Amino acid sequence: xxxxxxxQVLYQEVADRLRAMIQANELKAGEWIDEPRLTAALxxxxxxxxxxxxxxxxxxxxxxxxxxxxxxxxxxxxxVDEIFPLMAMLEGRCAYEAARxxxxxxxxxxxxxxxxxxxxxxAGNIDEYYATNALIHEAVQDLAxxxxxxxxxxxxxxxxxxxxxxxxxxxxxxxxxxxEHLAIFAALKARDPEGAEALTRRHLMHQLDALHIxxxxxxxxxxxxxxxxxTHDSGD
Numbered sequence: 039x040x041x042x043x044x045x046q047v048l049y050q051e052v053a054d055r056l057r058a059m060i061q062a063n064e065l066k067a068g069e070w071i072d073e074p075r076l077t078a079a080l081x082x083x084x085x086x087x088x089x090x091x092x093x094x095x096x097x098x099x100x101x102x103x104x105x106x107x108x109x110x111x112x113x114x115x116x117x118v119d120e121i122f123p124l125m126a127m128l129e130g131r132c133a134y135e136a137a138r139x140x141x142x143x144x145x146x147x148x149x150x151x152x153x154x155x156x157x158x159x160x161a162g163n164i165d166e167y168y169a170t171n172a173l174i175h176e177a178v179q180d181l182a183x184x185x186x187x188x189x190x191x192x193x194x195x196x197x198x199x200x201x202x203x204x205x206x207x208x209x210x211x212x213x214x215x216x217x218e219h220l221a222i223f224a225a226l227k228a229r230d231p232e233g234a235e236a237l238t239r240r241h242l243m244h245q246l247d248a249l250h251i252x253x254x255x256x257x258x259x260x261x262x263x264x265x266x267x268x269t270h271d272s273g274d
Contacts, residue, residue, distance in 0.1 A: 048082070048086045049085075049087075049089035049090045049093070050090075050093075052080065052082060052086050052087055052089075052090035053089075053090040053093040053094060055080065056076075056090055056091075056094055056099075057094065057097075057099065057196065057199075060094075060099055060110055060199060060200070061199045065110050066110060067110050067111070067112040067113075068109060068110060068112050069109065069110045070106075070107060070108070070109055071091065071107060071108040071109065071110070073088075073107070091108050094108075095108065097193070097196050097197070098111060098196070098197045098200075099111055099196060099197070099199070099200065110200070111200055112200065113197070113198075113200045113201050115253070117197075118198075118201055118246070118249065119246070121194055121197060121198060122242060122243065122245070122246040123243070123246075124194060125191070125194050125198065125242050126238070126239040126240075126242035126243050127239065128187060128190055128191050129175065129178075129179070129191060129238050129239075129242055130235040130236070130238040130239040130242075131182070131184075131187055131235065132179045132181075132182040132184075132187060132188075132191065132238070133182075133222060133225070133226065133231075133234035133235050133237070133238040134182075134231040134232070134234060134235035135181075135182035135183065135184055135187070135231070136178045136179075136181035136182045136226055136234065137225060137226050137228075137229055137230060137231040137233075137234040137235075138229070138231050139181060139182065140181040140226060145226060145227055147177075148174070148177055148223060148226075151170060151173055151174050151177065152174070152219065152220060152223050154166075154170045155167065155170045155171065155174065155216055155219055156216060156220070158170060159212050159213060159215070159216035162212065164204065164206050164207065164212065167206065167212065167215075167216075168206070171215070171219070174219060178222075178226070178238075179191055201249075205245050205248035205249050205252065206248075207252070208248045208251055208252055211248050214244065215241070215244075218237065218240070218241040218244065219241070221237050222234055222237045222238050222241065225237055
């Protein structure tokens, strides 16, 4: 029994590592999963690796092709267009519930994050902005305190990590995104669930609009048909 528990923990750790590698673009969209190379690099046997691959296939991060093996999945323009409205709806609901449930102390803990977000936006530091932005989204999700909602958001967020577009490189988008976050935070502090929800939905859809503009500028026929290497997920 003890051995089986250890094996389960190991394959989950391997799945976490592979997920991070995909998000960091160390495993690129469309890339074949080289099992011998990964087992050597991670210092593990094939058993936990294959169990981890099954987890990521179920999450939609990998696809299994008969007689060919596993490949990192790729999001089409249609995928992105279908997923973002769902994320907007779900994260909007997170903001709604957070505005109702968060304590004054909870909201006080969000102040430094929003201050850092502003500093990174003013400095034009996209990498640090992405990281802080992710922490804010996760914090609001936690404040919603709804495990069913959280599970759905987590599931789609993992899939969106396959999108390599960096919407914040669009001129003006960094400042707009920061202003949108500050407006959402103001609605949370005002205990305005409807306002927080509407602002969050708009925030996510503005991100999709930015991806469309970048795709058109690049001459791509779809919103996400041309993947761009990045160290982040689809961010804000």
